[in-house]
Amino acid sequence: MRTSSGAGELLVELHRDNGVPLHQQLESAIRTRIRAGLLRPETVMPSTRALAQDLGLSRGVIVEAYQQLVAEGYLISRGGGYTLVADIAVVSPTAAAKPGAGPPRIDxxxxxxxxxxxxxxxxxxxxxxxxxxxxxxxxxxxxGRGTIELRTALSDYLNRVRGTAARPENMMICNGFAQGSRLILQVLAAQGHTRLAVEDPSDNDLREVAAAAGLETVGIPVLNSGIDVDALERSGADVVLVTAAHQFPTGAVTSADTRAALVAWAGQGNRLVIEDDYDAEYRYDREPVGAMQGLAPDRVAYAGTASKTLAPGLRLGWLILPSWLVEPMSQAKLMDDRGSPVLDQLAFADFVAHGEFDRHLRRMRPRYRELRDTLVERLAARVPELEPVGVSAGLHVLTWLPADLSEEALREAALARGLGVYGLKPYWVSGDGPAGLVFGYGSLSRQEVVEGIDLLAEVVAALRS
Known part of the structure; x- marks a missing residue:
């Protein structure tokens, strides 16, 4: 049952001088709205008494109109005085539009x-x-920083699990990494920063955000040990974004030497490292790697999110900020949306404080590991030339493509079979790097992974033949 539309919420225009009975005008107005889908099925209509008072009519006029619409099947009368909108065919102006192809069956x-x-x-x-x-x-x-309860719970959790040096007063709650990264780039640009360095390849969303903030973006190659700090030094950048614990999309883990070099780079002049710790909770075949923020709290801004661990729809993210960024970021957050929803923050704080976050992660790690193992084993069995890299953590696997296969051809041929696969090309900052496929497996079942790789093997064989 939907919420009542209520008296004062049913807009009806009546003409008392056009000769058409008022009950017929009311019937027509309600009928038209139902047919157009503007009054949806199971919406509770205003009571006859309330609607009569609101429209300045006698109650008998409203009763007569409702009775006629009930007889025609547009309304349903229920015990207790409820009148509901019936479930009828809706006439839509876009009903004749040709439907799209729809999403892949296995994605x-x-x-x-x-x-x-x-x-x-x-x-x-x-x-x-x-x-x-x-x-x-x-x-x-x-x-603008958010509730003290959540900032306290998260600082305790992150200091324990990720090795950060977080304090509640230096944390800020945001609506996911998307908002947090946008605000921090805007603040940095306003403070005089000019050039953002990103890993190459890397997630492409932030480049558009940086451009909107007025920052130039430059790509820095990713080595097996993480971002190339020598190339970073030559780039002239004063801000760098890294995914140190599990580089996206290559899966490289930033070595201790590279971490130390990044901290040293940040200590020269007015520089900042932004550490996106997007999926560090999921590791399978290696020891945990602590967050860089713990090494240099005043030169590294740490970003985390519940999007990969709980659900993207929660829109819960957090930042651990250097002390010199706390106040300007707090003001930017207030200007942006007056703060994230309080009840969601308090619920998450309680969830973390009572150990439910830890229990959920312990339950999910073996599930995701099984999916990772299934994906890697099936690739080896059916498409061995697609050798995966960066598989020790996270929710994705990267495979490089042999020279005779193109990303676009694979994508189109796979989509024709109901399979969604995605190339590496959008992630290259330079626009010119080796071809590959990025497999996300977190939302799939084991059977879907098996069937998906089997379909991919058929696609590869068909393209080569």
Whole structure:
């Protein structure tokens, strides 16, 4: 049952001097809105008494109109005085438009965790506690950093699990990494920074954000040990974004020497390292690698998100900021949206503080590892020339392509078979790098992974024949 439209929420234009009975005008107006889909099925109509008072009509006129629409099947009368909109065929001006091809049946698109495993029961317990126990003052406007409860819970968690040097006063809650990165680039540009260095290859979304903020973007090659710091030094950049724990998309892990060199680079002049720790909680075949932020808290801004660990739809992200960035970032956040939703922050704080975040991650790691193992084993069995790299952590695998296969041809041929595969080309900053495929497997079942690679093997064989 949908929310009542209520008196005052049903806009009806009546003409008392055109000779058409008022009940017929009301019938026509409601009928037209239902047919157009503007009053959706199961919407509760205003009561006859309330609507009569709102429109300045006798109740008998409203009753007569409702009875006629019930007889025609547009409305349903229920016990207790409820009148609902019936489920009828809706006439849409776009109904004749040709439908699209639709999404692939098996989709290896990256950045999709298994949201079906979202811990609903545990989250509901946190929501209930928050609703029952949160003082009224916590529902008022906050400062731009977010609730102290979540900043405290996250600083304790990140210091324990990721080796950060976080303090609640230096943390800021944001609506995912998308908002956090946009705000930090805007603030840095306003402070006089001019050039952003990014790993090459890397996620391409941030380049557009940097351009909008007025920053020039330059790509820096990624080595097996992480970003090439010598090339970074030559680039003239004063800000660099790195995915040190698990480089996207190559999977490279930044070595201890490279981390030290990055910290030394940041210590020269007015420079900053932005560390995107997007999926460090998922590791399978190696020891955990601590966050760079713990090495140089005043030269490294740390960014994390619940998008890969819980669900992207939560839009929960966080930043650990150098002390000199806290106040300008707090002001930028307030100017942007007045702060992230309080109840969501408090629920997540409770979720983390009660150990539910740890339990969820412990449950998901073996599930994702099984999917990773299945993907790697099936590639080796069916398409051995696509050798995966960077498989020790995360929710994606990269494979380089042999010279006789193109990304575009593979993508189009696979899509024709209901399979979504995605090339590496969009991630090259230079626009000219080796061809490859990026496989995201987090949202798939084991059977879908097997079937997907089998389809890919057929596509490769067909292209080569």
């Amino acid at each position: 290896f698109r990256y950045s999709r965790p298994d949201v079906s495993q979202f811990p609903r029961a545990a989250w509901l317990r946190s929501v209930r506690r928050v609703l029952n126990e949160t003082p009224n003052r916590s529902l008022a406007y906050l400062d």
